[in-house]
Amino acid sequence: MIKYFSQLKTKFSKAKILVIGDIILDAYIEGHSNRISPEAPIPIIEANSYRYVPGGAGNVVNNLNALGAKSTLIGLIGKDQEAEILKNIFKKENVSLRGLIKSNRPTTLKTRVIGDNQQLVRIDREETQPANKKEESQILIQIAKLIKKKLCDGIIVSDYAKGVINKNIMKTIIKLAKKEKIAVFVDPKNKDFSIYNGADIIKPNLKEAISASKLSNLDGSDNSTIEKMGKQLLKMSKAKGILISRNKYGLSLIQKNETFHYKTQALEVSDVSGAGDTLTSIFALCASINLPYSICSELSNIGAGLVVQKQGTATISVEELLKQLHKTHAHISKTSSSERNALKQLIDMEKSLGNKIVFTNGCFDLLHVGHVKLLEESKKCGDILIVAINSDKSVKKLKGPQRPLIQENDRARILLGLEAVDYVVIFDEGTPKNLLRLLQPDILVKGGDYSHDQVVGYEIVEKYGGKIKLINLVDGKSTTNTLNKILKNP
Structure with missing residues (x-):
C-alpha cells in the first residue's frame, strides 16, 4: 500500500507542528453489565479495564504522532495525579514536555463509563476560568520561543474553552506566525470568531458554525x-478558509473564490469522540507539507470517517489513511466530471510530493503478457502510473461491434490488480486528449509499434514540458492474435 503516495509518510515524518490549547485527560472505565442496581434504575458495571488517553490538545498531538509527525504541546496542567499520567504518556510518545505549564487548577478530566461497548455516562472535572496573568505570560514566552526559532512548520490552536486561549494569546500567535510565514489552524469553541482574526483555517463543527454565524x-x-454561512464566517474572521464538519453530511471547505464539498466517509459510527481533533491534525499536517487545501480537506474527511469507526478517543495511521484513499479513488468512473476532478486533485498531490506521473492508454481487452510487460516498463519510467482505458462504447467504434470481449469495469478491476498500476480511468472519447490536458502527466508512454508523431496527444504533452516514451512490445502478443488462436481452436 505504501506505493500509493509513496513519499507522504516521509514528508509527514519531517513535519513539525506546534499545538497550543486546552489539555484534557480522557479516562475510560470499561466493563460488563448483567444486572440493575437495587439503589436506582441504573446498570451495575463490573469494571475490567481502566485506561487513559490524552484529550483536547493532547489528542491532537496523539493524532500527529500516529501519522509520524513531530509535535510540541503548549498548555496548562495541574499539580495532580492526572498531570503525571499525561506526562508519562507524552514521554512514551517522545512529546516534549517543556510547554506543559503547571497551574493551581486541576487537570481537566473527562471520565467515561462504558458498559458492553456502550457509553453510559461521562463525568467531567474541570475549571474553565481564563489563565491568570502569570500563566498567560508563561504560555506567551513558550509560544514566542518556538515560533521565533522556527521550530515548527505549522501551528494548531486547539480551543476547548477551558481557559488557555484568549484574545491576547491568539493575537500574539497570529502576529508571530505571520512574521515567520507559518500557517495557523484553529479548532474553535469561542462563539466570537473575530478572536481568531487572521488565522489561515478555522474548523468549526456544524453546531459551532451555526452559533458563530447566528443563523438558525x-x-x-x-x-x-x-456556503453562505462559511462566507459570513470568512468575513468575520478574515481567515483564508472555513472548514465545516457537517456530521453525516460530510465536510465543506469555503474559501473566498472556491468551495469544496465532501461526502461523509464513515461506514459505521462507533464513537465520535475526538474526530474533530483527527480532522484538524490531518488538515494542518497536510498543509504544512504544502499540499493544496482541497487535498488537505479530502484526506481530513477520510481520516475522520475512519476514526469514528473506532471505540473511544482514537487515532489512525498513514497506512490506514492511504488504504482508504485508494479504495475511494483508485478507479475513476468515466461518467462523472466530479470524479475526474477528484483524480486531478490526487495527481496534483502526487506531483507536490515529488512523484513523477506516467500515463498510458489503450483498450486492454483480454489482457495478455504483452500488456503486462508494457505496464511494468511504463511504471519504471516514473513513480505513479495512470492507465486510461477506452470505454465499451469507444472500443466498439475502434474495434467493431464484437468488441470488447471484457466489459469496461471488469477491465479496470483487472488492471488495478496489477502491481504496476496505481490508477485507472475510463474514457468515452475517441482519444485520451482531454485527460492529458486535465492531468498533465510527466511522461506519456505508448508501445514501440507507434512512431513519435503517431502517439495521440504528443503535442499536448510536449507543449507543457512533458516527454514521450516508446516501449518495445513482446513479439506476437496481441489481443487480436490471441482471439484468432481461440477461434481456430474452438
Whole structure:
C-alpha cells in the first residue's frame, strides 16, 4: 500500500507542528453489565479495564504522532495525579514536555463509563476560568520561543474553552506566525470568531458554525446554505478558509473564490469522540507539507470517517489513511466530471510530493503478457502510473461491434490488480486528449509499434514540458492474435 503516495509518510515524518490549547485527560472505565442496581434504575458495571488517553490538545498531538509527525504541546496542567499520567504518556510518545505549564487548577478530566461497548455516562472535572496573568505570560514566552526559532512548520490552536486561549494569546500567535510565514489552524469553541482574526483555517463543527454565524434552523444538508454561512464566517474572521464538519453530511471547505464539498466517509459510527481533533491534525499536517487545501480537506474527511469507526478517543495511521484513499479513488468512473476532478486533485498531490506521473492508454481487452510487460516498463519510467482505458462504447467504434470481449469495469478491476498500476480511468472519447490536458502527466508512454508523431496527444504533452516514451512490445502478443488462436481452436 505504501506505493500509493509513496513519499507522504516521509514528508509527514519531517513535519513539525506546534499545538497550543486546552489539555484534557480522557479516562475510560470499561466493563460488563448483567444486572440493575437495587439503589436506582441504573446498570451495575463490573469494571475490567481502566485506561487513559490524552484529550483536547493532547489528542491532537496523539493524532500527529500516529501519522509520524513531530509535535510540541503548549498548555496548562495541574499539580495532580492526572498531570503525571499525561506526562508519562507524552514521554512514551517522545512529546516534549517543556510547554506543559503547571497551574493551581486541576487537570481537566473527562471520565467515561462504558458498559458492553456502550457509553453510559461521562463525568467531567474541570475549571474553565481564563489563565491568570502569570500563566498567560508563561504560555506567551513558550509560544514566542518556538515560533521565533522556527521550530515548527505549522501551528494548531486547539480551543476547548477551558481557559488557555484568549484574545491576547491568539493575537500574539497570529502576529508571530505571520512574521515567520507559518500557517495557523484553529479548532474553535469561542462563539466570537473575530478572536481568531487572521488565522489561515478555522474548523468549526456544524453546531459551532451555526452559533458563530447566528443563523438558525439549519440541519447541514444544504450546500448553498453552508456556503453562505462559511462566507459570513470568512468575513468575520478574515481567515483564508472555513472548514465545516457537517456530521453525516460530510465536510465543506469555503474559501473566498472556491468551495469544496465532501461526502461523509464513515461506514459505521462507533464513537465520535475526538474526530474533530483527527480532522484538524490531518488538515494542518497536510498543509504544512504544502499540499493544496482541497487535498488537505479530502484526506481530513477520510481520516475522520475512519476514526469514528473506532471505540473511544482514537487515532489512525498513514497506512490506514492511504488504504482508504485508494479504495475511494483508485478507479475513476468515466461518467462523472466530479470524479475526474477528484483524480486531478490526487495527481496534483502526487506531483507536490515529488512523484513523477506516467500515463498510458489503450483498450486492454483480454489482457495478455504483452500488456503486462508494457505496464511494468511504463511504471519504471516514473513513480505513479495512470492507465486510461477506452470505454465499451469507444472500443466498439475502434474495434467493431464484437468488441470488447471484457466489459469496461471488469477491465479496470483487472488492471488495478496489477502491481504496476496505481490508477485507472475510463474514457468515452475517441482519444485520451482531454485527460492529458486535465492531468498533465510527466511522461506519456505508448508501445514501440507507434512512431513519435503517431502517439495521440504528443503535442499536448510536449507543449507543457512533458516527454514521450516508446516501449518495445513482446513479439506476437496481441489481443487480436490471441482471439484468432481461440477461434481456430474452438
